[in-house]
Amino acid sequence: MAPAAPTSAAEALDPMLCFAVYSVERRFGQLYRELLAPWKLSYTQYLALIALSNDDKLTVGGLGELLGLDSGTLSPLLKRLESRGLVARTRAAHDERVVQLGLTDAGRDLYAELDDVPRCFGDRTGLSHEEYVQLLALAKTLSARMTTHKEKETD
16 A cells, blocks of 8 residues: 655655755754854855864865865855955965965964854754764765765766
């Protein structure tokens, strides 16, 4: 016997993983907009600052790959950070086509101010530490499997 057809839009969307992930992503975005507003940073700019604070040898290409951003998205983001004096771009001595990135002193100072953002975000999710660890592991597993599946399709 076939399952009963949904009787409402909510019933139709409720069992869909894609809708649940979409809803969470939207809420993540809203929460990060609120948390980062005092510093006038977007979530993607915040991620770039985190990456650059932990790797002073990142190139534009490396940052784009790390964040999953193409140059059309990454270039304006870096220009905004650079215009605020937070990021410096320099040409690599060994190859002028390679653009290296680094935080300026102002960028490092701003990054230090942001040290409480992860805790505030965690508090707002209501997740326990164990739930956080489980969710992170599941999200990474899902992403890896979907990437592997996509690569197998193109072979």
